[in-house]
Amino acid sequence: MNLSNAAVAQHAHWQAVCQVQDLVADSGVVVWLEGEQVALFYLPNQEQALYAIDNRDPRSGANIIGRGLIGSIGGELMVAAPLYKQHFSLHSGRCLEDPQQALRVWPVRMRGDAVELAML
Template identity: 45%
Template structure:
């Protein structure tokens, strides 16, 4: 789907997210985890851990595993690739990613 046909929603300011941390945003009834990696990289994935069904991924630890930028679920410690949403330990438990961009210091996430 082209990013031109998506509906973009402002969720927070970039400065509201500390580097290498995540925050949770609620959009269209979904919980979205928004991560800032370093000073400039931003990622958005579903916040609900598929194994526990708890909305906790935004509270996970951000790091690098095998050259991939990941977040470790705070409950079951599964690692989710922030670019693809793939669960490294069990790909069948992968999460959805969401388009993200910054305009005038604000973080926007697209809904499909």
């Protein structure tokens, strides 16, 4: 499902998962959302500063994506999985090296002092 940001904001239930001061610039932190670990990446120097992506690496099964290195490949922001170094788009969750692998992404926003994830 491909919804615009306005449609997500209107139809989603937003859940606060942490405070803005819990974020680490240019790095990941992990939060818990209804039984799932979600990696939040805060990139304050980017047009879109906040990304939320599944923390579970599909290749290793380990919950480690939040510890991955952030970079850019072909102009697209990516996170490199710590164990096998596959690259996942922060925008779409797709894996650059293996189209069969993808991570779930969540709409995310800062609202006042809270960081919120959309539950669709």
